[in-house]
Amino acid sequence: MHAGDEEGWGLRVPKREAEERRQDLIARGLLDRSRRPRADGADLLLPLTEEVPGAELALFAAFPPREDLPRHELVGGIAIMQDEDVAGAVRILASRPSLHTVVVPLSAVEGEFRTRSFRVLAGEPTTRTTVTEHGHRFAVDLSHAYFSARLSTERQRIRSLMAPAERLCDMFAGVGPFAIACSARASLVVAADLNPAAVSLMCENIGRNRVTNVLPVLADAAHLPRIFGRTFERVVMNLPMESAGFLPAAFALCRPGGTIHFYTLQDAEGGYLERIRAFPVKAVTERRVRSYSPGEWHAVYDIVVGE
Numbered sequence: 001m002h003a004g005d006e007e008g009w010g011l012r013v014p015k016r017e018a019e020e021r022r023q024d025l026i027a028r029g030l031l032d033r034s035r036r037p038r039a040d041g042a043d044l045l046l047p048l049t050e051e052v053p054g055a056e057l058a059l060f061a062a063f064p065p066r067e068d069l070p071r072h073e074l075v076g077g078i079a080i081m082q083d084e085d086v087a088g089a090v091r092i093l094a095s096r097p098s099l100h101t102v103v104v105p106l107s108a109v110e111g112e113f114r115t116r117s118f119r120v121l122a123g124e125p126t127t128r129t130t131v132t133e134h135g136h137r138f139a140v141d142l143s144h145a146y147f148s149a150r151l152s153t154e155r156q157r158i159r160s161l162m163a164p165a166e167r168l169c170d171m172f173a174g175v176g177p178f179a180i181a182c183s184a185r186a187s188l189v190v191a192a193d194l195n196p197a198a199v200s201l202m203c204e205n206i207g208r209n210r211v212t213n214v215l216p217v218l219a220d221a222a223h224l225p226r227i228f229g230r231t232f233e234r235v236v237m238n239l240p241m242e243s244a245g246f247l248p249a250a251f252a253l254c255r256p257g258g259t260i261h262f263y264t265l266q267d268a269e270g271g272y273l274e275r276i277r278a279f280p281v282k283a284v285t286e287r288r289v290r291s292y293s294p295g296e297w298h299a300v301y302d303i304v305v306g307e
């Protein structure tokens, strides 16, 4: 026991399941984020905000107050800081047992592959980590392939819209998070990307998640209609800077009555409606996904394809 340790309810979980169980407790509002999980042999005790079935009383240390830490974003076991602050990075690393590395970006998200370069400020010298999202585990490498944890709600939204046994085409699939999140509802998911590193990580993720109906394709999305024809009930286009140029390919892939989810960056409500209505469209709805910069946001247009 250490000075400052306090008794509270905890849930004992095997260490190898800890990240998944932690996410589940977060989703149910039961994880006490003010206290540090405690290792006990092959188990981890996760601190709880209240007693739940199977909980036990244990001693937990308090985390240093979060407001004292420099701003950062978490992707799996990696914290991405905004500024190059080595002392701050060391404190961030010590603040959570699940973290292995703290990095700072050296560039914006750039190039055809939408990647960034990073400098490691603390911890293991790697940009590779594992992200757990709604029961799936994704291998990601921040400097070699695009991944954004902020799109997890959007992935679940698309999944919830799917009818059983749909054929889905993810035109810009990255390491496969949309494709794999939606695979349980689909008969077939074709998941394409131009970046060989992204497709290689996607293959790893297909294996890790024991998914058997995702077809990874290393290809330019513009070529997909010639390979697969107009065979899909749903098409995901997540290349927000340049998706509009691929609308002809998306309409050539999506069957009448099917839906295209067109993600784009815009600075005016309905900014892309005119371009979309140049195609056969039965209905279209628009939503804000997240803000990008002052006056600009990522939007998604859900387009029901007409005859």
Ligand SMILES: C[S@@+](CC[C@H](N)C(=O)[O-])C[C@H]1O[C@@H](n2cnc3c(N)ncnc32)[C@H](O)[C@@H]1O
Pocket (backbone or CB within 6 Å): 112, 113, 114, 145, 146, 147, 148, 151, 171, 172, 173, 174, 175, 176, 177, 178, 192, 193, 194, 195, 198, 219, 220, 221, 222, 238, 239, 240
């Ligand atoms: C914004 S990322 C989205 C990745 C993924 N959908 C996700 O949410 O993590 C866009 C992806 O499109 C890929 N890409 C860019 N141009 C492409 C093209 N012409 N055809 C296929 N993929 C492309 C990039 O390599 C990148 O992985």
